[in-house]
Amino acid sequence: MSDAWVVVLVVGVATMSLKAAGPVAIGGRELPPRALRMVAALAPALLAALVVTQAVEDGQDIVFDERLAGLAVAAVLLAFRVPILGVVVAAAATAAILRAL
Template sequence: MSWPALLALAGGAYAFKVLGLVVFGGRELPIRLSRCIALLPAALLPALIAVQTLSTDDRWVIDARAVGVGAAILAAWRRAPFPVVIVVGAAVTAAVRALA
């Protein structure tokens, strides 16, 4: 990617944020909209994880990554400490790749 393109995209992102401040600057958002906005990060993170885990190029796949994430989810659900969750996910992914 070229520097002019990078600077143009960064400027566009900044302008988009400034536009939000100009439009909604001194006003309070409706309570229903505020509640919905507060839930967006909790919805976006799993969606991003699913896309990165279950897709390759332009298609959906179930491979070692999905099995590893499933094992990590199970470890987290069983309330394992975070480092254990990471190690379980990585170990299961490595084991499935070694067996495949």
């Protein structure tokens, strides 16, 4: 088997298992109160981490580029209660325009 197919197989099995572990093990059952409180905190924690990594991460470097400009525009629009669809499009347009300059 070529290297590529080994990667497809191993990464595929690993990723599918990671996604399925929780739902297959405890799917459909209520979580105990403590676990529920932790899940409630997990969403904002991971969303904030995704904002940071998607905006400034480049491998192991922190870079300030057009993505951050797009994010700044998004933050301003969100403060003015613009719907998310408009915010996402404006962020992409900002980055595209800055890169085209």
